[in-house]
Amino acid sequence: MHATIIETLIEKFEQLPGIGRKSAERIAFHILERMSKDDVASMAACLNEAKEKILLCPVCQNLTDSSPCKICASQKRDPSVICVVESPEDVSAIEATNEFNGLYHVLHGALSPMDGITPDDIKINELLLRLGDGSVKEVIMATNPTVNGTATAVYISKLLSPFGVKVTRIAHGIPIGSDLEYADKITLIKALEGRQIM
Amino acid sequence: MHATIIETLIEKFEQLPGIGRKSAERIAFHILERMSKDDVASMAACLNEAKEKILLCPVCQNLTDSSPCKICASQKRDPSVICVVESPEDVSAIEATNEFNGLYHVLHGALSPMDGITPDDIKINELLLRLGDGSVKEVIMATNPTVNGTATAVYISKLLSPFGVKVTRIAHGIPIGSDLEYADKITLIKALEGRQIM
Numbered sequence: 001m002h003a004t005i006i007e008t009l010i011e012k013f014e015q016l017p018g019i020g021r022k023s024a025e026r027i028a029f030h031i032l033e034r035m036s037k038d039d040v041a042s043m044a045a046c047l048n049e050a051k052e053k054i055l056l057c058p059v060c061q062n063l064t065d066s067s068p069c070k071i072c073a074s075q076k077r078d079p080s081v082i083c084v085v086e087s088p089e090d091v092s093a094i095e096a097t098n099e100f101n102g103l104y105h106v107l108h109g110a111l112s113p114m115d116g117i118t119p120d121d122i123k124i125n126e127l128l129l130r131l132g133d134g135s136v137k138e139v140i141m142a143t144n145p146t147v148n149g150t151a152t153a154v155y156i157s158k159l160l161s162p163f164g165v166k167v168t169r170i171a172h173g174i175p176i177g178s179d180l181e182y183a184d185k186i187t188l189i190k191a192l193e194g195r196q197i198m
Numbered sequence: 199m200h201a202t203i204i205e206t207l208i209e210k211f212e213q214l215p216g217i218g219r220k221s222a223e224r225i226a227f228h229i230l231e232r233m234s235k236d237d238v239a240s241m242a243a244c245l246n247e248a249k250e251k252i253l254l255c256p257v258c259q260n261l262t263d264s265s266p267c268k269i270c271a272s273q274k275r276d277p278s279v280i281c282v283v284e285s286p287e288d289v290s291a292i293e294a295t296n297e298f299n300g301l302y303h304v305l306h307g308a309l310s311p312m313d314g315i316t317p318d319d320i321k322i323n324e325l326l327l328r329l330g331d332g333s334v335k336e337v338i339m340a341t342n343p344t345v346n347g348t349a350t351a352v353y354i355s356k357l358l359s360p361f362g363v364k365v366t367r368i369a370h371g372i373p374i375g376s377d378l379e380y381a382d383k384i385t386l387i388k389a390l391e392g393r394q395i396m
Contacts, residue, residue: 005263009248012241016225019217022380027214029286031245032252032261033306040249043210044242047229050207051238054230063230065203088227108231182220 006032059130061106061123063088071095071103078102080137084127084156086110086144089181094142097185099192102140105130110148111155117148124156131163140192142170144179204230257328259304259321261286269293269301276300278335282325282354284308284342287379292340295383297390300338303328308346309353315346322354329361338390340368342377 006028013024031040056062057069060082064070071077071091081102085091091104107122119125130136139160143149157167170192204226211222229238254260255267258280262268269275269289279300283289289302305320317323328334337358341347355365368390 005244005248005251006261009244012244017228018221018224023216025287025290025379026216028248029261030215032248033286035249037249040245044245046203046207046210047238047242047245050203050226050230051233051235053203063204063227088231089223092223181223 056106060104061108061126062091062104076101079135081140082127082130082136082138083140083142084153085142086149086152087181090142090144093181093183094188094192097188097192099189102138105139107143107152110143110146110152112148119155122152124159127156128159128163131160131165136163136165138166138168140168140170142192254304258302259306259324260289260302274299277333279338280325280328280334280336281338281340282351283340284347284350285379288340288342291379291381292386292390295386295390297387300336303337305341305350308341308344308350310346317353320350322357325354326357326361329358329363334361334363336364336366338366338368 009028009031010021010024013019013027014021019027035043053065054063055065055067057064057067057072059068059072062069062071066073078101082105083094083100083102084105084107085094086107086109088106091106094100094104105123105127107124107127109117109122111117111119111122127139131139139156141153141157143153153169157169160167207226207229208219208222211217211225212219217225233241251263252261253263253265255262255265255270257266257270260267260269264271276299280303281292281298281300282303282305283292284305284307286304289304292298292302303321303325305322305325307315307320309315309317309320325337329337337354339351339355341351351367355367358365
């Protein structure tokens, strides 16, 4: 058997999403055999620093190390359009298309009665607070095209009707049932372009 | 775009073997959103500690935090049989079968003229040093069944002939061209049982 510290290192990586036993072993041995001590120290420091410094943007609720986040603070973005997504990964995917110039709102999940996720468990109130001053003209619902994501989009669109903003839904160019963050750029662009009034 | 520290964290994970951009993002967001600060600190500390404390066993050259390693130091192992493998992952795979009770020797690679890997680049001399006192009766060549692994086995078996030890080759129950560390336990057991005189 291996020494305990190697086993512990393997287990740490095994707990990360998408990493099984074999991958965790391969990563641990890569770190021990092929990475320099400086590189490992820098990786460890990065983990701590990220966890220390990253907070939720008080406006859009995305992960950020500045308050508000760079997107919310940017003078070049159009503050009259808000794209509502489930997770920070989704912001990352849409930003990579370079086709969207508005702001975001990250819900951190979707409504799921089966899992006990209610409107209070995701960042819906924080979205409503952003609509008070009337500067927002359109809210694009870009939650995942799953049962929960669609239900969340419908629920929020009903909540938003008193505010008189246009509420649109990202087009279903994205294959139904899959995750938004895995869509390719072109599909994401088509989906943004083809959005429909809800 | 994301804040720099998140991007840095993603890049750190992207550099690890078997992890692409999407997996790295998923892992980074998992760490930032779902892991506690203590868990992250413990992971970071484990990285540094492992890199700090792990060294090569002066006898078998496997990764270890004790000198000699636990396998070499064990009174329960048979020191007359040495199983020669390419990497620490291979030791891990063979140990998991619970069918081998001898010692190991980790070469840290295989001969590869194309890549400029010569006998001096892997731990062959360290193996020869272990055979000086005549206590070793058998050396099992368990390098991968690839061109380089097989060439390494043949090369070492010729070097060992003056020592009068039995040199055997792990049986080809393992599919040719694949990696030893990915073989299932039964295949590995069959391969150990079916070893042949070289």
